[in-house]
Amino acid sequence: MRVLVVHCHPVPESFCAALRDTALQVLKDAGHDTRLIDLYAEKFDPVMGCEERRSYNDHAPTDPALGPHIEALGWAEAIVFVYPTWWYGLPAMLKGWLDRVWALDVVFELDKNGGKIRPLLTHIRKIAVVTTCGAPRWWSHVVGHPGRRTVLRGIRALCGWRCRTLFLAHYRMDQSTPASRAAYLKKVEAKLSAF
Numbered sequence: 001m002r003v004l005v006v007h008c009h010p011v012p013e014s015f016c017a018a019l020r021d022t023a024l025q026v027l028k029d030a031g032h033d034t035r036l037i038d039l040y041a042e043k044f045d046p047v048m049g050c051e052e053r054r055s056y057n058d059h060a061p062t063d064p065a066l067g068p069h070i071e072a073l074g075w076a077e078a079i080v081f082v083y084p085t086w087w088y089g090l091p092a093m094l095k096g097w098l099d100r101v102w103a104l105d106v107v108f109e110l111d112k113n114g115g116k117i118r119p120l121l122t123h124i125r126k127i128a129v130v131t132t133c134g135a136p137r138w139w140s141h142v143v144g145h146p147g148r149r150t151v152l153r154g155i156r157a158l159c160g161w162r163c164r165t166l167f168l169a170h171y172r173m174d175q176s177t178p179a180s181r182a183a184y185l186k187k188v189e190a191k192l193s194a195f
Contacts, residue, residue, distance in 0.1 A: 001126075003032045004076035008039045008083040008094040015173070015181060019130050020082045022185050026192045027080070035072055039093050044069075046096020060105035069101045078126035080192070081151055085133040085169065088140060089147040098155070107158045117158075124159040127151065128166040128195055130188055132173040140171065166195050 005023055009016035020036070027034050039046075045065065048056075052063065061070070083094050090098070104110055109118040129151050133140055140148075152165045168191055170176060170184040 001032045001077045002075055003027050003034050003078045003080060004037065004072050005034060005080045005082060006037045006039070006094070006097070007041075008081075008091050008097070010040045010093075012041070014084075015132060015170075015176075016082055016084055018181075018185065019132075019188060022188050023080050023082055023130055023192055026189050030193060032078075035075065037069060037072060037097075039097055044093065044097060046093050046100065048096070048099050052100070057104060057110065061100060061103050063100075066101055069097070070106050073101065073106065073121060073124075076124055078128070079124060080128045080130060082130045084173070085131045085135075085140075085147050088133075088135065088143050088145065090150060098150075102155070102158070119158040121159045122161070124163060126164045126166070126195065127156055127159060128168070128192065130168050130192075132170045132176075134174045135171065137169070137171045140169075164195070166191060 005020065005027070007016070007020040009020075011017070020038075024034055024036065052061065055062075081094070083091055089095070101107075105120075107119070107121050109120060110116075111118065129148065131147070135143075148167055148169075152167060156163050156165055168184075168188055170180065
């Protein structure tokens with residue numbers, strides 16, 4: 001399977017980087033063909049400009065910097081998102097990537113008459129999230145887990161109708177220990193191997 005790993009963390013030696021590396025290794029060991037998009041490492045510009053927004057509902061993005069990202073979505077059969085959960089949601093960099101790349105004529109078509117959306121990523125059969133979260137699990141559920149819902153509901157809706165999902169989170173990351181982090185890495189290995 002062709003798996004796109006999308007990593008978003010500004011610190012190269014972060015625990016999220018260890019999660020990225022673990023995910024890539026597990027997927028390669030399982031025989032999958034992988035590609036990595038490392039948003040901070042490549043200095044992706046998450047800001048949608050004025051003209052880009054004005055033409056958003058008219059055609060696919062024309063910024064040449066987005067071309068490799070659009071091509072990677074067309075190539076992928078599965079996507080693994082690796083990021084920290086900040087303020088219960090996606091980091092701004094990752095949200096900007098979704099805003100700019102997951103666009104009209106890339107991931108959906110828009111019926112001009114009724115405004116109905118038709119998904120274009122029907123070749124994507126699996127989506128996984130590997131994240132860290134400072135809040136405890138119970139509080140994340142109380143506030144509605146917006147990041148989880150964005151990816152596993154909103155993004156998934158643009159993929160194959162039988163698209164399987166997986167959500168893994170290390171909660172209370174701010175109070176984590178070497179033991180809790182090691183256990184989470186093992187859990188990521190096991191779940192991604194089976195996924």
